[in-house]
Amino acid sequence: MTATAPAPAAAAPQEQHRVSVVSWKVPITFGVFTVLLAVIYAFAPRDGETTFRLAVGTDFFALPDLVLPAQATAWATIVVMALATGASVGMTLMRRKTPLWLVIIYTVAVLVGFLAWAAAGGTVPMVGLLGGALGLAxxxxxxxxxxxxxxxxxxxxxxxxxxxxxxxxxxxxxxxxxxxxxxxxxxxxxxxxxxxxxxxxxxxxxxxxxxxxxxxxxxxxxxxxxxxxxxxxxxxxxxxxxxxxxxxxxxxxxxxxxxxxxxxxxxxxxxxxxxxxxxxxxxxxxxxxxxxxxxxxxxxxxxxxxxxxxxxxxxxxxxxxxxxxxxxxxxxxxxxxxxxxxxxxxxxxxxxxxxxxxxxxxxxxxxxxxxxxxGFASNLQGILGVIGSPVPSQFMLMLPYLVTIFAVAGLVGRSRPPAASGIPYEKQ
Amino acid sequence: MSTAKSPETELPPPSADDPHAPRGVDRWQSAWRNVVTGNALISVLSVLLAIIAGSIMIAFTDEQVQEAAGYFFSRPSDTFEAIWNAVWGAYTALFQGAVYNFQADSFAAAIRPLTQSLNFATPLIVAGLGVGLAFRAGMFNIGGQGQMLMAAAAAGWVGFSLDSPWPIQMIIAVLAGLAAGAVWGGIVGVLKAKTGAHEVIVTIMLNYVAFYLLSYMLSTPGLLQAPGSSNPKTPPMDPGAIFPEILGPRFNLHLGFILSLAAVAFVWWLLNRSSMGFRFRAVGENPAAARVAGINVGGVYITVMAIAGALVGLAGVDQVLGTTTSGFSVGIDAGIGFDAITVALLGRSTPLGILAAGILFGAFKAGGFAMQASEGVPVEIVLVVQSLIVLFIAAPPLVRAIFRLPQPGQPTRKERKAKRARAAAGADTGTTTKGVDQ
Structure with missing residues (x-):
């Protein structure tokens, strides 16, 4: 025990000198998607209401359908996304990392807004959407x-x-x-x-x-x-x-x-x-x-x-x-x-x-x-294909791969594999 | 001629302990060792092993063989005869479809399969160069499919919409294809250099993006879809854009093959004679060391991926302007983007190796289709043989172990015997064997 005791004391001063590296990738990615979706919603407005069906027949009790006005919901999520982007910019300025919960809130806002916009006038079966996504995954x-x-x-x-x-x-x-x-x-x-x-x-x-x-x-x-x-x-x-x-x-x-x-x-x-x-x-x-x-x-x-x-x-x-x-x-x-x-x-x-x-x-x-x-992205295009969405089906099919590229470039960035991965080990 | 042996006799007699010392008596033996441990023999034996494995698969699934095996113990000779017929028939058909057709009535007709093989080899060579060049800079380019599709779209669009006389339209179409491939590959380099995104993910994803982008363009009137048609297919290419057939109309071999050879020469020059190629290789060997040496590693990633994309793109151009000139659909890449990886691996990422590997695989492809048509053996057997060849060539110790050849660096039987004798003598005089060895 005596040998390990000085270690925390030695580590403490290093803690103060730690240089924090600021990465602007997350706020930039947030901003790009917010502007992109705002442009889409503005130039292709959708009438009507979107129904999110949450129940299937055999539940304990049936959750009521969630009916949202399509265009208003889309704009509401844009506001949420803009706020999240602002928060992310602020945190980066304060040299803090954007926390995972903010990324999750942002992602949910993107999905809800896009679903409401794309499926306007139709019904989104949430169980089919998410259950099917699990199956594909x-x-x-x-x-x-x-x-x-x-x-x-x-x-x-x-x-x-x-x-x-x-x-x-x-x-x-x-x-x-x-x-x-x-x-x-x-x-x-x-x-x-x-x-x-x-x-x-x-x-x-x-x-x-x-x-x-x-x-x-x-x-x-x-x-x-x-x-x-x-x-x-x-x-x-x-x-x-x-x-x-x-x-x-x-x-x-x-x-x-x-x-x-x-x-x-x-x-x-x-x-x-x-x-x-x-x-x-x-x-x-x-x-x-x-x-x-x-x-x-x-x-x-x-x-x-x-x-x-x-x-x-x-x-x-x-x-x-x-x-x-x-x-x-x-x-x-x-x-x-x-x-x-x-x-x-x-x-x-x-x-x-x-x-x-x-x-x-x-x-x-x-x-x-x-x-x-x-799985979710592939299933989403299938379901939207049935409902009928304004986006050509090929672009919907492309979506998961584009999102991955953005995510890898923006949110994941330089990834470090296990150090010896791919290197054969020759015993000396 | 007493001087002939003087250089060796003037040296001190080689010590028996040194395994590398030349021994006059054993010269033939050491030459033999060089042959059996060398690369050429390993390659030949690898091909042999792969063909044997392919034969086993053909024999086991052949109907006549199964029938004859049903009464194997009453007449075993029938089974062996059926196996021989199935295997020999398949490989003869493969050879006749790929190299030389014995049954043809004229030399030109007999040699036609060879030109067909070169035709199949054309896109494989350039695409293999694209993958191999990226390998040399330490990048794994799985994005051949996407780069080919984008290049095909660009070259195809120029090929049917621009109205110009022959060489001009063709040249513009080729350049457009190269540019599209370079852009699609360059995106990968830029993302890796600027954000550190892993090129394996990005290339896989861009394959899908290109596939759906092309299928969108093919089904949208005014973009790539043939006017007045509802099929997702382009109109045929203008005569002004089509690659001429270099051996005359009797053979399909087109200008693309010459371009492939030029690309091989270009990549050889680039890698071995230019400073840019030196930087590529330095980054491929050790990016950290290259950065310390003052090389702009990010810039290398972007350049190498752009050039690799252009090379793979040339394969897409070959397909559109040389092979399928009657209009193409979304399957125009024909899996060449992935085949190219095997070609590059077999060619060990060197330009000449890729040329040889591309021609070999082109021959397999041409022969495989002939074999399927005449013998009913599915063309997929070619994939099995090809992949086994690459596997075995990559693991020389395994091939040597299978054929019981000596491993390089291992003492010969004679040396082992001498060592044992010395060990025994050492034990007699009381010294340890370890001491003698060192």
Whole structure:
């Protein structure tokens, strides 16, 4: 104890000299969006009222529909956004960081205003919007969790796309043959682990550039699954490509809560596993010995090696775990969302998951939130397409990607990956 | 000729402990070692391994093979014959579709597949250069799709709307395409330089943005949509904008291939002979050290991404003005933006390597389609073989282990034997083996 006692005293004077770096990115991003939306609302005014439907039939009690005048709501949110921008400018002038709650208030204002404006004269089914967003986000979340584990232990995983696709393929085949969706999910985990194993052998044992292996594995999995699909699956659809799917599994009581229940607790087993997985990965990574070792190997493998952690073994086991998690995400495609496997059906979800990993700064919870953002934005355009919105559908489809670019450039900025991520470790 | 051996004899006799010392008797052996541990053999063996893996997949999924395997134990020869027919048929079709058609009646017809391969290679080479150049500066350009689409849109718009005679319209269309690709790539560089946004995210996102932007333009009359049509497709290109066929009308090979070769020469000069290329490589090796040395790292990111975008954009121009001149839709990139990553990796990001890799992959593509048409083997087998080649070439120790070749730097069998003998002798005289080794 005597040795550690002087340390706080030594740290105290440094605290006073700390230089705070002012970043104008957040206020600038806020300002740009406020002006942009104000211009849109001013030049394309909308008549009528927007109805936000908050209830579905089976709740404890039905929440009433929320009816707002479209144009007035849009302008009201512009005021809120302007105030938030002003607050952010003020805080930056006072050399303080814009807090997260202000960003959240701003984002909610943007969404409410835009929804009210775009869906004028129509009804927005909030449960469908948010529940569907969750559904679209599930495979991205699983993929991102796998990516976070991989990068935290020091292996860049570009092959998430391949793991999702391999998972979707084997889940479809095994569930079709056995008729048991759980067996399909286990097969998907095995397939994800198989891809992870190949990645690990090349990256950890043979020191091959991890980006190369990842990219090539994606192509390999696309090639193998597409080849087997046209040679084996397509001629035997009834036997091999008509998987038994997971049924919706409402949780009693929780599922009956208005708004929250139908969104979060009337989902399939895969979604509930996702909740548990996100929590376990976060808790394990920052609160357990396993997580400490994992992060040590990813940040400074040499130091970890010196204190007796087996670097290669840690990387192998965690890569396999990450592969299994990504595999479950793949099974969501064929066991929940679509009734059969098809060529390249993951359609870039793995790359979006990769973006979510970086967007979420290599943190499981933040990566999950980033994945939810993608899910929400993709679902939003689908719903607005049904309601009929004044914006061409292609621009609505573009929106999530544009928002990501803005967010990455404005709010996230220079992101720091785990120090040893992507660097093979050669034991001396 | 007694002088011939004098340089070696005048040196002190090489110590037996030094593994690198030349040994007169073992000269052939060391030459053999150089061959079997060198890069060329690894490349050949990698291709061989990938082809074997492809054969296994073809054999396992072939219907005749499955039929014959049903009675394998009564007549095993049938199974082997079916496997041989399936695999040999597929690879012959691949070769005939990619290089030389034996069954053609004239030389020109027989050589036509080769020109077809070069045609497929044309966009792969330039797009591969774009990805490889960015790699050399430490940037990972997954945005090939977006850069190609934007370049195709710009070149296509000039190609059907500007009314000029042949070389002028074509030149303007090419320049427009290059500029659009450079802008789309440059955005990535600017965002990375100014805000630190990770280029992997930005390029992936810009792919989607470009895709939807192009599909909007293609379905909006007055922009790119063909007049009087409701399909999301452009009108055909004007004759004044189309790349001429350089070997005459019998072959499809167009001017784009010459432009690709010029691009290879340009990138080689840029990387190896210009100071800008030196800065690119310095930033790619170590951005922090480059910054300390006075290089404007942000400026390098912007320049390299703009040039890379222009190169990938040239691939989009090839597609529009050379390959699909009858008007294009949103799938004009044909996955080349992603194939280019594999091409750049196989070519190890060097211009000449990318040229070779691009031609190889172009041949695979041409042959793959021929194989699918004549043998019914899905063209995706080509993807499997291609990716396995890149994987194996990237891991020489694995290939050596599979073929039981010696690893470089490892002592030969003879040296190991001598070492064991010395160790035994050392043990006899009481010295430790460790002491002798050092």
């Amino acid at each position: 599930v495979p991205i979340i699983f993929g991102a969790l796998g990516g976070v584990i991989g990068e935290r232990v020091g292996v860049v995983n570009i092959a998430i796309e391949g793991q999702l696709l391999a998972g979707a393929f084997s889940a479809a085949v095994v569930s079709s043959i056995t008729g048991v969706p759980i067996a399909g999910m286990v097969a998907a985990m095995v397939a994800g682990m198989l891809v992870a194993l190949v990645l690990s052998v090349f990256a950890i044992t043979y020191y091959v550039n991890q980006v190369i292996v990842g990219v090539v594995l994606n192509v390999l999995v696309i090639g193998v699954t597409s080849f087997l699909f046209s040679q084996v699956l397509a001629p035997n659809t009834a036997l091999l490509n008509s998987p038994t799917r997971f049924q919706t599994l409402p949780i009693p009581l929780l599922g009956d809560i208005p708004l929250i229940g139908p969104i979060f607790f009337r989902q399939t087993l895969v979604v509930y596993i996702m909740y548990i997985a996100v929590f376990l990965v976060w808790w394990g990574m920052f609160r357990t010995k396993w997580g400490l070792r994992l992060r040590a190997v990813g940040e400074h493998p040499q130091a970890a090696d010196t204190v007796g952690i087996k670097v290669a073994a840690t990387r192998y086991s965690n890569m396999l775990l990450a592969g299994a998690i990504a595999g479950i995400g793949g099974s969501f495609f064929t066991l929940v969302s679509v009734p059969a496997f098809n060529r390249e059906m993951t359609a870039g979800a793995g790359f979006i998951a990769l973006a979510a990993v970086i967007f979420g700064k290599w943190d499981p919870i933040r990566a999950t939130l980033a994945a939810l953002l993608f």
